[in-house]
Every structure is written in C-alpha cells, then in structure tokens.
Amino acid sequence: MAERELAEQLHGMTESAVADTRIVDEDVVRILRFIGSVVAVVAQAFDEVLGTLIEVSYLRPEHLREPRRSELLADLDRVMQRSRYRDAEEICSRLHHLSEHYEAVIKPKLGGLADESSWGEVFWLLQEHEGRIISMVQSRIWELHRQLEAASAGDVPKIRDQATAARREIDGMLVQLWELRNRILGVSGDVGLLELIEVGRRGDAGSVAAQRS
Numbered sequence: 412m413a414e415r416e417l418a419e420q421l422h423g424m425t426e427s428a429v430a431d432t433r434i435v436d437e438d439v440v441r442i443l444r445f446i447g448s449v450v451a452v453v454a455q456a457f458d459e460v461l462g463t464l465i466e467v468s469y470l471r472p473e474h475l476r477e478p479r480r481s482e483l484l485a486d487l488d489r490v491m492q493r494s495r496y497r498d499a500e501e502i503c504s505r506l507h508h509l510s511e512h513y514e515a516v517i518k519p520k521l522g523g524l525a526d527e528s529s530w531g532e533v534f535w536l537l538q539e540h541e542g543r544i545i546s547m548v549q550s551r552i553w554e555l556h557r558q559l560e561a562a563s564a565g566d567v568p569k570i571r572d573q574a575t576a577a578r579r580e581i582d583g584m585l586v587q588l589w590e591l592r593n594r595i596l597g598v599s600g601d602v603g604l605l606e607l608i609e610v611g612r613r614g615d616a617g618s619v620a621a622q623r624s
Contacts, residue, residue, distance in 0.1 A: 414584040426620045428619075429604060429620040435621070440605055445509070447595045449533070452502055458585075461491050490552050506537065
C-alpha cells in the first residue's frame with residue numbers, strides 16, 4: 412500500500428543520503444532534518460485515523476443499533492471532515508512549506524539522488540501535498556463509512572476484518588516512521604544519525620541508517 416511504500420522510501424532516502432560521500436556532512440544533516448520533518452507531518456495525519464480504525468475493528472452486531480450506529484458514523488465523518496477542513500489545512504500548510512524547502516534547499520544538495528525513481532511516493536506527497544495527504548487519509552475511512560451505513564448483523568465480520576487490515580497497515584507504517592525518526596534524532600540514550608554526522612562519525616552513521624528491526 413502507498414503508506415508503507417512511503418515509509419520504506421523515506422528509509423531508503425535516509426540510507427542513500429548518509430552513504431553518498433559526494434554529499435558533504437553539513438548537507439546530510441540538512442537532509443536528515445528535512446526527512447524528520449516529513450515523518451512528523453505524515454504521522455500527525457494518520458494518528459486519529461488509526462484510533463478510529465481500532466474502534467471499528469471491534470465492531471459488534473449490537474453496535475448497529477441506534478444510537479450507536481449513528482455515533483460511529485459521526486466519528487468517521489469527523490475524521491474525514493477534520494482531515495479536509497482543519498487538521499489537513501495545518502498538515503498541508505506544513506507540507507507546502509516542506510515542498511518549497513525541498514525545492515530551494517534540499518534538492519540541490521541531493522545531486523543525482525534527487526532523481527531516484529524509487530522514491531516516487533515521497534516526491535508525490537510533496538508535489539501534490541493537499542490532494543495526496545487528504546486522499547491517503549480518506550481512502551481508509553470512506554469505504555468503511557459506506558459499509559457501516561447500510562450494514563446488517565451479517566456484515567459485521569467483513570467490516571471488522573477490513574478495519575483490522577487497514578489498522579495494521581497504518582500501524583506498521585507509523586512504527587516504521589517513528590523508528591526512522593528515532594534513528595535520526597537518537598532515543599533512550601542512543602546516539603542518532605544527526606549527532607554521529609555532526610561529530611564526524613559518518614561511517615558509524617551509515618551503519619545505523621542501514622539497520623532494520
């Protein structure tokens with residue numbers, strides 16, 4: 412799915428930037444800070460979606476009775492509306508700023524890496540910030556809303572399974588993204604990529620960047 416591809420591609424961009432000795436340390440630091448900012452914005456966009464999917468993944472037949480069905484539908488509506496009109500406005504504004512920063516500052520420092528075709532999701536997100544982030548959020552919610560609206564008791568297992576699959580997908584993406592951010596910044600006493608590069612330990616940073624749990 413697109414979300415997991417985005418997480419994998421951000422990992423790949425990090426590894427490639429650290430490993431490319433044509434990029435000086437100061438520029439690698441700027442690139443890593445930029446990647447950390449993208450991670451934070453994407454994670455913000457999906458946090459509430461994940462909470463809603465967890466709730467629907469525990470759907471029971473009695474939840475289809477009123478007023479509970481209407482409450483669940485209203486929760487789904489709120490995620491979509493807030494994604495479009497409030498949270499997404501902030502998120503897309505930040506992505507727009509990141510897009511401009513990428514074009515003006517980061518892209519020139521990436522050199523040939525800026526044309527890496529396997530990073531399509533990253534560049535797509537930055538180039539199509541408003542539509543892309545909203546569609547990524549809403550695609551996980553709209554179909555569940557449609558099914559729940561007309562559901563009978565026999566439809567509950569299917570809806571629950573769909574919500575569970577989407578939840579696992581997004582949860583997996585968020586885990587990957589926060590692992591990457593933690594590698595960049597350092598956590599729990601571990602030295603992060605930024606610190607390693609800033610103190611001149613580029614080789615050690617390359618080993619950390621390539622790690623996978």
